Structures are given as structure tokens and as C-alpha cells.
Amino acid sequence: MPNARPVPTVRRRRLGEALRQFRIQAGPGAKGLTLEEAVEEVIRRDKQAGGDGGTWAPSKLSRIETAKARIRPAEVTQLLTAYGLDAKQDDGIFTALEGLAKHASQQGWWQTYRGVVSPAYADYISLESDAEGIRIWSPQLIPGLLQTAAYARETITVNATTRTPEEVVALAEVRMARQAVLSRPERPLKLRAIIDERVLHQRVATRPTLMRDQLRRLLDAADLPNVTLQIMPLTSSLHPGTSGGFSLVGFPDPMPDVVLLENLVGASYVEADGEARIYADAFEQVVASALPSDMSLALITRILEEGNGK
Secondary structure, three states: OOOOOOOOHHHHHHHHHHHHHHHHHHOOOOOOOOHHHHHHHHHHHHHHOOOOOOOOOHHHHHHHHOOOOOOOHHHHHHHHHHOOOOOOOOHHHHHHHHHHHHHOOOOOHHHHHOOOOOHHHHHHHHHHHHOOEEEEEEOOOOOHHHOOHHHHHHHHHHHOOOOOHHHHHHHHHHHHHHHHHHOOOOOOOEEEEEEEHHHHOOOOOOOOOHHHHHHHHHHHHHOOOOEEEEEEOOOOOOOHHHHOOEEEEEOOOOOOOEEEEEEOOEEEEEOOHHHHHHHHHHHHHHHHHOOOHHHHHHHHHHHHHOOOOO
16 A cells, blocks of 8 residues: 655754754753743744733743744744844754744655655655765665665565565666765765675675675765765774664754664654764764775775675
């Protein structure tokens, strides 16, 4: 049965959390302004400007912060101003959060595939399209943004065991379309991927050229100025990445990183700023344990030349 039309709830959650943090920072003490105090300040300022206070209420602000209600860009401006931010001095913050409000319910190109793209996957694609950069530790597979179409079909077939052949093809098309973020004309996505060396030695008996083509794809992608590729060697020391793979999706200030964790039944997100920083620190330790980029590319080339990718 096709999925219902997905709502980009991750965008709303990011916006709500950012507004909540600015509310907390605006008041004295660790708890900052209460919902009631924040609404009173918004209404006071609106009336001073000749308005009637609008429809503001503590319950409305609570629903906005918990991603249960939409908010218009003009209302974002009201809140940020009430929290003491200046539209000229803090124009980057205003632009980022107003833009997030504007596009919170926007549906992207992936809606063409809404019959096979789950709401959680649609959420991730919207995050990826908004992102400034992504850092990936991938101990099991080539990351989706660096896969060939053939590799994508094989890995989707293995992992999406309940999918029909037609759905596998459609999901592979989605994965290929996602790669456009690496070459978009404005703000191409900055990708830093660390791949375990074991992944480079994988075999598909029925597709003898699959890994050879995939290794060439990695080398081609590494030529892009916005792509950094590292390999975790078989001889690496223990590091925090041994607990599993993860992706850190980064955004321009003031938006915090979002961490993606994947498994066979779907994906989950780590959105709390403190927890995301734990993954960011872990990623730096993974980086330190991996081969430098030039040595990583030399290793891929050597495996390709030795015929291990055939």
C-alpha cells in the first residue's frame, strides 16, 4: 500500500528547537523566558507597532516549539525580535529560520516516488537537500551519495527484503537523484565520507564487474572539490566508530547538526544538540584513525589495479 503523503516534520522540529533555544537564552537563569513571558513580550511589541497582538498564546508557542503547528515567516521574525535579536546584526539567523518556516511544508522532487519513499526517508532527503555538509562513517556499505546505480540496486535488494523488483528499481532511482546535491550550481553539498576497507573487498558473484565500476565511481567522486574520501584500513586501531555507522548532517548557523542512525527497520534521528556533539567528537576520532585522503585514494587505486574489484 502506498505511503501517505509525507510531511517534512524534521524541518519543523529543527525550527521549533531553534526557537526554543533562543527563548531560553532570552531570559535570566537556566530556564530563560517562560512560554507565558515570551508571548506577553510578542504581544506587547505587536501592539506598540499598531497591531492587535494577533493569535499568540502560550499553547500556540508550545505547539510551534514541539513541531505540532506551523509558523509563518513573519511570526518567526516576531519571536526572534521579542527574544532580543536584531534583524540587521543577526540577519543570518533571521534568514535561516524564516527560510525554514517558509519551506517547512514544501514537498520536493521525491514526492514523485511517494509510493515507495517512506515518510522517514522523505524526511531525510529533505534534510539532505537543506544541508551545508554531511559527514559519514560507513563501516558496511558505500554511502548512497557515492554509489553506482548497479551497486544501489544490489544493496537495496539485500536490505529491503519486502520490496518488489519494481520498488527496488524506483528506490535506486531515488538514490541516484539524491546525488545531484554534490554538483548543484549553488552551494554544492560538502561531503566527507569514511569507508571501512572491508567494504572495498565485497563481492557480488552474479555481477563480477560491479565493484570494479563502484571503485572507479569513488575515484571520480573524489575529484570533486567538495568531496573528501578516507578509508579506514584493516590495520586501524580501535575507535568510537566500532559501535556502528552514522551520518552527521550539518547546516549553516544557527541550526545544529542532526545525526542519522539507520537499521533494517528504518532510521532514527539524534537532534538534541548535546547528543549530536557526542557524535561529532566521535567522528573526529574516526577521522584520526583513518588513512589520509591521498593514501586512501592510492589504496582504492591499488585494489582496482590488482583486480580485487572485478
